[in-house]
Amino acid sequence: HLSTTPSAREGKIERLTVFGAGLMGAGIAQVGAQSGLKVVLSDVTDKALENGLNIIQKSLARVAKKKSPDDIEGFTSKILKNIETTTDAGKAVEQSDLVIEAIIESIKVKRDLFGFLDSKAKSDCIFATNTSSLSVTEIAESCSKERQEKFAGLHFFNPVPAMKLVEIIRTSQTSTSTYEALKEVTLRMNKSPVTCNDTPGFIVNRLLVPYLLESIRMVERGDATPEDIDTAMELGAGYPMGPFKLLDFVGLDTTSYISQGWRDKAEAGQISKELVQPIELLDKLVKEGKLGRKSGEGFYKVS
Ligand code: CAA
Ligand code: NAD
Structure with missing residues (x-):
């Protein structure tokens, strides 16, 4: 190098x-x-x-x-x-x-x-x-x-x-x-x-973003609510913020850009395709301007 x-x-x-x-x-x-x-x-x-x-x-x-x-x-x-x-x-x-x-x-x-x-x-x-x-x-x-x-x-x-x-x-x-x-x-x-x-997502995002995307898929499948998933990861895995609080914090637009960008990398074989399949719920919230904390609402409303 x-x-x-x-x-x-x-x-x-x-x-x-x-x-x-x-x-x-x-x-x-x-x-x-x-x-x-x-x-x-x-x-x-x-x-x-x-x-x-x-x-x-x-x-x-x-x-x-x-x-x-x-x-x-x-x-x-x-x-x-x-x-x-x-x-x-x-x-x-x-x-x-x-x-x-x-x-x-x-x-x-x-x-x-x-x-x-x-x-x-x-x-x-x-x-x-x-x-x-x-x-x-x-x-x-x-x-x-x-x-x-x-x-x-x-x-x-x-x-x-x-x-x-x-x-x-x-x-x-x-x-x-x-x-x-x-x-x-x-x-x-x-x-x-x-x-x-110079690899997709470097260290933290390569591990963190697939976890965040999978948490949205859990909600889409009806497995659990965002609130319960957040509580579970905070109290059961010791994370300072559950994935939905973190998604709202990072910005849903930014998360969506990351996963879109990675789809091209998946085509080139640099990251596995399953990790970055499009997620309807994420696309819908972004389209509605619900970008997370910065816009006042994402998965949660800013109180
Ligand atoms: N400005 C200045 N200081 C801040 C701050 C801010 N915006 N936010 C928090 N702090 C400080 C607090 O003053 C406090 O400092 P002390 O320890 O010296 O007292 C410390 O950070 C902890 O804050 P709080 O006690 O108020 O609250 P908390 O314990 O709940 O921590 C948090 C808040 C640090 C945000 C914590 O919830 C956390 O770590 N969340 C996860 C954040 C995370 O994972 N970030 C990575 C996102 S992914 C990314 O960034 C990469 C990407 O490319 C998308
Ligand atoms: P943001 O939407 O909060 O802010 C982006 C800013 O860039 C806006 O103020 C916009 O007006 C400005 N901008 C757009 N085009 C510009 C141009 N041509 N010249 C100057 N300014 C321009 O976004 P953010 O969350 O701060 O993310 C910024 C970058 O940091 C992105 O590449 C993102 O992937 C990365 N990043 C984000 C996070 C996160 O948690 N949000 C963490 C690490 C890295």
């Missing part, structure tokens, strides 16, 4: 640009800012950026309650000072040392964004995708050969401020210095990195 032409990365990563101000992008921008990085958060509309800042403010208030109970306002505003926002994607990366993309789980949209950013960012800027399930290699191929050495997957978990894991995905082109720089920055963010090859 070692690249024969490792790129030279001398400086430490100080400036981070995050694309996508949704559930994940907001969390990544927040932990970046908390670790002292200068962060630019970018999305396509001002409304989306506002949504992201809202998520960050709520989460920071939670962190501040524990870390700085006597000065919640001071703690929060100090971290928020490290975050700028813009809808101008080109400007967002001009000075960046690291770009982390956390936009919609679509190979085309991700490739379009990285293809555009390749000529706008500094030549030593590292590009990383937070994709849940798409091929990092296929996304990286939207960029020049040189950039592909500075391209990797950096997969955070929801809720980013609370989950300690980050998966670092090396493609066959990712240079050792890029990998080391990513490892170093995730440690600075107080996360625990693990490494995985």
Whole structure:
């Protein structure tokens, strides 16, 4: 897996640009800012950026309650000072040392964004995708050969401020210095990195998503209710959230994109077909706009 032409990365990563101000992008921008990085958060509309800042403010208030109970306002505003926002994607990366993309789980949209950013960012800027399930290699191929050495997957978990894991995905082109720089920055963010090859779902989702999809099939078959399945997995298997609470938390649209994407991989023999058969109930909820917590309703209504 070692690249024969490792790129030279001398400086430490100080400036981070995050694309996508949704559930994940907001969390990544927040932990970046908390670790002292200068962060630019970018999305396509001002409304989306506002949504992201809202998520960050709520989460920071939670962190501040524990870390700085006597000065919640001071703690929060100090971290928020490290975050700028813009809808101008080109400007967002001009000075960046690291770009982390956390936009919609679509190979085309991700490739379009990285293809555009390749000529706008500094030549030593590292590009990383937070994709849940798409091929990092296929996304990286939207960029020049040189950039592909500075391209990797950096997969955070929801809720980013609370989950300690980050998966670092090396493609066959990712240079050792890029990998080391990513490892170093995730440690600075107080996360625990693990490494995985560029395989469908990497480590966590390869195991977690089939379980989530099978839980929906159980309900479709009428075997048990979502409430009872959640109680069973929480009290019987020690999971912090049952599968339906977790599906609502992750987003049913994101789950649906993952399983659609994997159907192509199943055709290519990279994952077994049974695991990713279409599920009517999931498709129906997504069509109705019931995407989970972020839209106010999924399997459960947000009270
Ligand atoms: N911002 C900041 N801190 C947060 C937070 C947030 N949004 N959410 C939780 N926390 C912190 C809490 O402040 C608390 O911190 P301390 O331990 O220091 O007190 C800690 O996290 C635990 O939170 P709570 O005590 O409030 O609640 P909990 O014990 O019920 O934990 C949870 C909440 C961490 C979300 C827990 O329910 C959990 O682990 N759920 C499962 C989450 C999971 O599996 N995520 C992975 C999803 S899959 C994925 O992300 C990959 C993909 O590609 C789809
Ligand atoms: P989300 O729907 O909450 O947010 C996506 C954001 O991306 C939206 O604000 C949208 O406006 C923005 N966006 C779309 N196209 C854009 C573009 N071209 N440029 C800039 N912004 C754009 O989604 P999310 O749950 O944060 O997921 C984002 C990524 O992270 C996906 O690839 C997903 O698979 C992955 N992921 C999700 C989870 C999860 O639990 N939800 C966990 C790990 C990884």
